[in-house]
Amino acid sequence: MTEQSGPSTQQIVEKVWLSIAERRLRPGVQLKEEQLATIFNVSRARIRQALTVLERDGLVTIIPNRGAFICKPSVEEARDVFFVRRTVERCVIERLCVSVSKPNLRRLRDHVAQERIANAQDITTDIIKLSGGFHLLLAETVGSDFLFTTMRDLISRSSLITAVYRNTNRFNCGPDEHAEIVEAIANNDAVKATHLMAHHLDHVESELDLSEIRDLSHDLRAALS
């Protein structure tokens, strides 16, 4: 009788986010509210909350009276996101190199270590989460709420862009380049750190195939399982 109240809004968001990043949900697919409500075993109200969050993160577009669709970022939008990332991440690095506490340095190194483990064991889900999580952790370490939320928005959009335009099967936002950046920060070497980050972003962007989007699958239930 006492039905489990189902996943929270945040859990739904993460599930959809991951499904998009893993390419199980393709751009252009409509996320119908009742369908999602059935899949997640929650009411439509909670689904609508999750969809508004996903819209804010730039992963879906909500068209009034039409519904929510997974975004198809254009090539221009993709380049724009990376352009802004260069500016913002540079700002983050510069502030970190001025002063980074020992505990924060430890957190960064621990994170890179986790990335190495996920890569070694080839667990795609963890690789995706941790890869974006590194950049997010950098922003969090700065201590600026605004930079953190901005980076969060950038990362979620980058994940979608990578899912759409990535050419290879490997995720090249690997732990090695991250590790170098952390060590440059540890040495308070702002020049080196910013160069490494710029190179890292160039590298990630260069892996993208900026041709047209392929078509989409419709098996919602399987993609979200």
Add this chain to the structure above:
Amino acid sequence: MTEQSGPSTQQIVEKVWLSIAERRLRPGVQLKEEQLATIFNVSRARIRQALTVLERDGLVTIIPNRGAFICKPSVEEARDVFFVRRTVERCVIERLCVSVSKPNLRRLRDHVAQERIANAQDITTDIIKLSGGFHLLLAETVGSDFLFTTMRDLISRSSLITAVYRNTNRFNCGPDEHAEIVEAIANNDAVKATHLMAHHLDHVESELDLSEIRDLSHDLRAALS
């Protein structure tokens, strides 16, 4: 019988936003859903939508099972917002100086002209809207969606900060400094334009009184009328 369906979500958001900017709603005040629903003559559902938007804009904090409260930005948060604004607005200016179209230049000059009118007639509501709107228009003119939304978030937070910490009664984000910036952009003088913007932001921030927050009034209905 056919009750007018009341203001839209966006209209509610703008009304609350303006009430905060005009200091008729003080930080810490709880925005009770039913109360707002009565005032705006809409259902609680729409109020909840508006509150989530206001939370995203950084104007209210929603505590689960507790309610929505107008944010009290700390001095650190205030300085942080202005720090990020320096970076982002500089980025905006640099991109604009590289290439700004004639129609966009015209829009900027028109906007400044409107600011002059509002200032001459001393219409506080318009002054507040247009003052932030100038910076928003700059970002929009760049053509980057992400920069635009980022600037939007920064401006709304700045409005709250200004409302809380502003010392004088005049709004010093006046049209004169804006006009100078536009002309520097028109001349593609990136160095001058970025300097003017930096000075402008210094000016705005210097007008803030970073002492403690005074206490708050509770007259919701009067504040929102």
Add this chain to the structure above:
DNA sequence: GATTGCAGGATTGTAGACAATATGATTTGA
């Protein structure tokens, strides 16, 4: 006298039902 426990009231969170709107197929006319 201070603290803890316990109702009573108020507020938010959720679900389900109904209304409004858009889509797509079908039919009708030129």
Add this chain to the structure above:
DNA sequence: TCAAATCATATTGTCTACAATCCTGCAATC
């Protein structure tokens, strides 16, 4: 045969009622 209008279906938008949670005031007890 094609175009335009119409109706049926499906989906979203909104409202109302109910459930869960939290704060407030009071009283009892140590």
